[in-house]
Amino acid sequence: LQVKQATNQIVMNCADIDIITASYAPEGDEEVHATGFNYQNEDEKVTLSFPSTLQKGKSCFHAFLLHLKALEQPSSVPGGSDCRCAAPKDSATDARRAFPCWDEPAIKATFDISLVVPKDRVALSNMNVVDRKPYPDDENLVEVKFARTPIMSTYLVAFVVGEYDFVEARSLDGVLVRVYTPVGKAEQGKFALEVAAKTLPFYKDYFNVPYPLPKIDLIAIADFAAGAMENWGLVTYRYAVKILSFPPLCSLILGSNWISFRELCLDLVCDCAVLSPQEWWTHLWLNEGFASWIEYLCVDHCFPEYDIWTQFVSADYTRAQELDALDNSHPIEVSVGHPSEVDEIFDAISYSKGASVIRMLHDYIGDEDFRKGMNLYLTKFQQKNAATEDLWESLEKASGKPIAAVMNTWTKQMGFPLIYVEAEQQEDDKVLKLVQKKFCASGPYTGEDFPMWMVPISICTSDDPTCAKMQILMDKPELTLVLKDVKPDQWVKLNLGTVGFYRTQYSPDMLESLIPAIKDLSLPPVDRLGLQNDLFSLARAGIISTVEVLKVMEAFVNEPNYTVWSDLSCNLGILSTLLSHTDFYEEIQVFVKDVFSPIGERLGWDPKPGEGHLDALLRGLVLGKLGKAGHKATLEEARRRFKDHVEGKHILSADLRSPVYVTVLKHGDSTTLDTMLKLHKQADMQEEKNRIERVLGAISQPELIQ
Structure with a gap:
């Protein structure tokens, strides 16, 4: 220790520890033993009292401890x-x-x-x-x-x-x-x-x-x-x-x-300054949000075949939007008054929304300027303490864009916008009118205040669905744009790559024009996923009709992408749950079978030459969905394969176990449940135990649930 001012007390952080003895040993002097230990449990501190004054200079601190709660x-x-x-x-x-x-x-x-x-x-x-x-x-x-x-x-x-x-x-x-x-x-x-x-x-x-x-x-x-x-x-x-x-x-x-x-x-x-030595716990979101974003960047670099950014939208982006649309959400950057509050902000807002706005920022700045700004920041603050604002300053210097002004609207206020867009054809140009309002899961926003975000908007057209026709910063509640040389038969889509952290509501004619792009797959997977997720969310919020959403879902009949199907499946599952005790439940199950049957027939039960791991995941997802919905052929085959698996005749591959397990449990009896519990007991791999535990919720018979 370095004592800078003479004192007879040392105050340290300490929680759930019993200090038996403590001593202070100055360089070249006799060791001094503490005579008092005053624990301030609420502040997670301890004050050590010494019988004599500890003089300035270097020393060693020794303690004998018991009952360490941090020991697993x-x-x-x-x-x-x-x-x-x-x-x-x-x-x-x-x-x-x-x-x-x-x-x-x-x-x-x-x-x-x-x-x-x-x-x-x-x-x-x-x-x-x-x-x-x-x-x-x-x-x-x-x-x-x-x-x-x-x-x-x-x-x-x-x-x-x-x-x-x-x-x-x-x-x-x-x-x-x-x-x-x-x-x-x-x-x-x-x-x-x-x-x-x-x-x-x-x-x-x-x-x-x-x-x-x-x-x-x-x-x-x-x-x-x-x-x-x-x-x-x-x-x-x-x-x-x-x-x-x-x-x-x-x-x-x-x-x-x-x-x-x-x-x-x-x-x-x-x-380095960006990832751990934050000035105070208030800036913790930058730690976790930044890492949550760049891990995907690294996966994309190491395993480009994973289509990882589509998976990011499904796993993090939409998850963050679901939570951030609730009335009890909180800003990304939360003021922490006491360290005990830190755990309260370790949630999907810190991780997933933090990652999503960093991704949006990276796209807004561009990779080259973003890396320049990061290198500038890391060089300047390595082994120093920094705050979020220091990063914005470095990125602003590298890009010449108003980073702090933009990002403060995303990190210091909760929620995110809904962008309503309608189009009007004027000769060879399309005129777009954009309006932003706060999106709320409970319904149209009716608050007295009018929160506003500085929103990086990217727009693509059917002329090139993978390249932005226009990029602009929406810094006001309403905005009118003119897209040059966009013919009447060309569609227009906002939020290229589903990068901007907002939902989009299209006018009926604009939405109708996008349906062919879903069917013929000219719209990229990440945009197809974002479009259907927006529609389901708008329907759940009561902003658009569920019937309107299901009509668009029929366009996904040719969909080949696992992540798109996974998100669509999740949304249909939520809808099924909402209708589970109504007269429409059987009808939604018929709709599920109609939507998933074509892809199920194409995939079949067994792998085909040249398939990747995402094809295997898609097969498991589709068969599980069809099985739960009671698709006759799927149910019969699942029961046959389950029997062979249990008897040891033909062991199920890892990717088929979940769909088979969930199908036989959903439509099974007490014997099926007993067999599943026996498999759980015999499993020597933790992932197999987890797999069985996850499907137990598929049991539908009340007497088995009890």
Whole structure:
């Protein structure tokens, strides 16, 4: 410690820890023992009182602790072993639950960590091991010493002790990458290793910031409280979402490895100003939102065949819009008065809306200027504290655009706009009238205030559906635009690529003109997805008729894209739920079968040569939808294949298990349920257990539900 002013007290962050002894040892002087411990539980602090004044200068602080709440309890995995993981686990303020410290983002330090552990256990921390020797007081223990960390924030400190196997590789830039798994599960870590090795060089090139540590470990921990945590050099994950066998032939690839891309992004530049050393917790959204966006950018770079931006719209963009349209939403940037409030803002607004507005900002600025601005910012604030406004300033300097003015309308107020658009033909030009109002899930906005956003608007036409005919910043409630050389038979669409964070309501004639573009697939998948999602949301809000939406849905009969079908399926599922206790329920099931039958017949039950993993996902989705709706041929085949699977005659592939399970359970009896529970008990893979648990909700018979 560095004492800058003489005092007889030290105040530190401390929560859920019992301090047995504490002492202060000045350089070249006698050790002074604390005589009083005053815990301020509400403020998560402790005041240590000393019998004499602590003089200015350097010193060492020692403490003996008990009851560390940040230490994960032993957990087991199928076929695995127990482990124990320590701070921080699932909160930005959990370091204070592992050791007394100054646990705020603006305060940083270097850390020298040593662990005394059983000699048959693996011990890991942020840095590499520099010494491992027998512990003098117990022959069954060893002392493991790690290299000193670079200067960093407390919430990135971590150490793990347990029984693990690992696989390793080196990234193209020479960083040692290891994936630790429960004993006997090393093979399941190979794809995660491949992802990590590809990811590090991408982030290094994109940010122009080299990874500063000699190694990075990724470790899977059963029942880990958080999904993942970007501890610098030691990224921790919940076992169920991290471990994935290779090759990836099931939808688990999406969730598990998106987490890898996110946490590695945070880990790579976690001591750069944009991603972790925020001035205060108010700017936490930038940490999470930025990482949520750039993980998709990295996936697109490493695995372009994933069509990842269409998946982003389905997984993050629409999810954020659903929540942000509620009356009880909150702005992205929330003022945090006390650290205990931090967990309250770890939600889809921080992650998904944050990512969506960063994506919109990137599109508005352009990739070249965006990277220039990021590099300018990272260079200026590396190992310094920064606020959101500092990033806007750097991006503004690089692009010459009013970044702060635009972004403040998106980060400091809740909600987002609905853009109503109508067109009028004037000779060879189309005149568009745009009106923006706040979109509310509860119905048309009727508030007394008139919130307004500065909205980057991009417009494409049938002449080139993939290129913007016009880009403009809508900075007023109403706007009139003239699109030159757009003939009467050409359609016009707003929000190219579904990048702008707003919903669009077209006039009836404009919507009608887009239907052929859906049928012939000339409208790109991400735009088809965005269009149908807007329509369903407008219908649920009572702004347009459901009948109008279903007419458009019939145009998706030729749809080949998995992500579009997935989002459409989800929206039809919500509609089915809303109609489940009405006279229209059977009619909506007939509609579902009519919509999904053509694609189901084309796909069939078995893979075809040349198919990709998205085709396999689509097959599972479509068959599951048809099975739940009671499609006769699908139900019969599902029952046959389930019987063969249970009897061991023909084991179902991973991608067919969910649709078969959900179909037989939906239309099954107590025997079916008993068989499913037996499969769950026998499963030795966590993803199989999760798969069965997810389909149990398909049971429809009241006596079985009870």
